[in-house]
Amino acid sequence: MKTPFTTKEKLEEIAAQYPTPFHIYDEKGIRENAKKVKDAFAWNKGFREYFAVKATPNPFLLQILKEYDCGTDCSSLTELQLSNACGFAGDEIMFSSNDTPDEEFVKAAELGAIINLDDITHIDDVKRVLGQLPKTMSCRYNPGGVYEISNGIMDNPGDAKYGMTHEQLLEAYSRMKEEGVTRFGLHAFLVSNTVTNDYYPALAKTLFELAVEIKEKTGVSLDFINLSGGVGIPYQPDQKANDISVIGEGVHKVFDEVLVPAGLENVSIYTEMGRFMMGPYGALVTRAIHEKKTYKDYIGVDACAANLMRPAMYGAYHHITVMGKENEACDHTYDVTGSLCENNDKFAIDRKLPKIDMGDLIYIHDTGAHGSAMGYNYNGRLWCSEILLKEDGSYELIRRAQEPKDYFATLDCFPIWEKLQKEF
Ligand SMILES: *Cc1c(COP(=O)(O)O)cnc(C)c1O
Numbered sequence: 001m002k003t004p005f006t007t008k009e010k011l012e013e014i015a016a017q018y019p020t021p022f023h024i025y026d027e028k029g030i031r032e033n034a035k036k037v038k039d040a041f042a043w044n045k046g047f048r049e050y051f052a053v054k055a056t057p058n059p060f061l062l063q064i065l066k067e068y069d070c071g072t073d074c075s076s077l078t079e080l081q082l083s084n085a086c087g088f089a090g091d092e093i094m095f096s097s098n099d100t101p102d103e104e105f106v107k108a109a110e111l112g113a114i115i116n117l118d119d120i121t122h123i124d125d126v127k128r129v130l131g132q133l134p135k136t137m138s139c140r141y142n143p144g145g146v147y148e149i150s151n152g153i154m155d156n157p158g159d160a161k162y163g164m165t166h167e168q169l170l171e172a173y174s175r176m177k178e179e180g181v182t183r184f185g186l187h188a189f190l191v192s193n194t195v196t197n198d199y200y201p202a203l204a205k206t207l208f209e210l211a212v213e214i215k216e217k218t219g220v221s222l223d224f225i226n227l228s229g230g231v232g233i234p235y236q237p238d239q240k241a242n243d244i245s246v247i248g249e250g251v252h253k254v255f256d257e258v259l260v261p262a263g264l265e266n267v268s269i270y271t272e273m274g275r276f277m278m279g280p281y282g283a284l285v286t287r288a289i290h291e292k293k294t295y296k297d298y299i300g301v302d303a304c305a306a307n308l309m310r311p312a313m314y315g316a317y318h319h320i321t322v323m324g325k326e327n328e329a330c331d332h333t334y335d336v337t338g339s340l341c342e343n344n345d346k347f348a349i350d351r352k353l354p355k356i357d358m359g360d361l362i363y364i365h366d367t368g369a370h371g372s373a374m375g376y377n378y379n380g381r382l383w384c385s386e387i388l389l390k391e392d393g394s395y396e397l398i399r400r401a402q403e404p405k406d407y408f409a410t411l412d413c414f415p416i417w418e419k420l421q422k423e424f
Pocket of ligand 1 (some may be wrong): 052054055073075096189192193228229230231272273274275276369
């Protein structure tokens, strides 16, 4: 059973000031979880979680995570700029990009961020662009094939565009050592949204054994190993949430088994979780505005896929609660749709829900990561606001809704601009 982190009364109070749709975030949940993550890896001296900015690029939320010693994981110029503006600097920023433009290496170096190379050719790119390699460098690994743990096949890294092969990786460390790099890291992101406590420990084993091999074959002793993202959340009501303390202990055990005997006991463990840090602590709140009965029953809401793309893009399941009807029987079957002229603009298909009346608040769960962030403007639909629900029940606007003037802003150098301005 999934329950909203707030009440219908509170959401109506907020909606009276900031009209639906909006994404709402639960400060209490974010803080409690961030503390658990920190505690779970406290056994490792150098541990740091680099929050994946792409999941929820909101400065208010980044600054909450900063209080728990999180850094940021960036992969674009604007994510670097946002991190910098939020007070993250130097080692607190990981730059894990791929297909990277030169100017982004320049910005990352200017901020002192750790550069994590996705490809061996980037060694030359970074050298050309910066004149020399920074003293600290990291490499992203892709083992190829399929990635299997005890619960079976998890994903297919061999088809993924990221990372270097085993051979390239060894060559990269040797070359970087020759070029004067003194501090080295290893990174891999092999499976997304894993709802099991076994993924990180299994990945850690793969990477720790590789670290030992790197030491033997190249003489490079790694300083940090970055387990990246991929720790998932239970989007479905029957899934069991991961326990980060069990995950942390699982990694600890492999650390003691593999790294310590190899003389690598000073390796720092890094993570780059996005979804796990923020996903369950956000929801998209929208209102039922239209019911349509044709070959199916449709409930049209005032949000659309431009506010939450995951169902349209991946067929992802997001649980829905009709606020105030939590205890009513789910005896109606609806497609819950947005207004885009795209038939995949559906938050739910054939979903069993209580009878929905026009004006009901529809609470779409688990939009705290990869939710608002994936917003777009197709059909001229605008980004909605983001609101932070604080621990004392008060709330704060942390991103205003886009307005037509924002949508049209990039036309400000064209002759039609004057006429457009009259429209807003
Ligand atoms: C997306 C991404 C993450 C975060 O992934 P989650 O599944 O949200 O934990 C971390 N690191 C990199 C490089 C990413 O691209």
